[in-house]
Amino acid sequence: MFQSLIIIISCILIEHVSRILLSDFIEITYNSGAAFGLLKSVPELTLILSIIACLIIFCVIIFAKLNKISKIGLSIMLGGAISNLIERIFFGHVIDWIPFLFWDLNFNLADVEISLGAFIAFVFSVSLH
Secondary structure: OHHHHHHHHHHHHHHHHHHHHOOOOOOOEEEOOOHHHOOOOOHHHHHHHHHHHHHHHHHHHHHOOOOHHHHHHHHHHHHHHHHHHHHHHHHOOEEEOEEEOOOOEEEOHHHHHHHHHHHHHHHHHHHOO
16 A cells, blocks of 8 residues: 555656646646536536545555556556546646647646556556456
C-alpha cells in the first residue's frame, strides 16, 4: 500500500505543479463536466460520480488480489482521479490546459494519468491471468 500511496501523491503533484510551472505558456479552460465536457449541466452529479469512482478504485487497490503492475496502473489512475476531484471540490470545475490537436477540446495531465493507469491495469490484468 505504501508504494500505491507514493504513486497517488506523485500523480497529484505532477498535475498541479506542472500547471503552475507552465502557467505563463498555456491557455486554461474550465470543464465543469466529465470527460469531453459530458454532464456539464449537472456538475453536482459529476462531483458525486467522481467521489464514487475514487472510492471504488481505492477499494480495488486495497482489497482485490492484483498483480503488482495492475496495482501500479490503478494507483496512477486513482492519482489522476483524485487530482481532478480536488479541483472539482475547490473550484467547481477541472482546469484543462493541454490542447487536443484534432478537436476543440483540452485536457490535463490528470486525464492522461487516468487513461494511462486504466490501460496499464487492464492490459496487465488480462495478460497475466
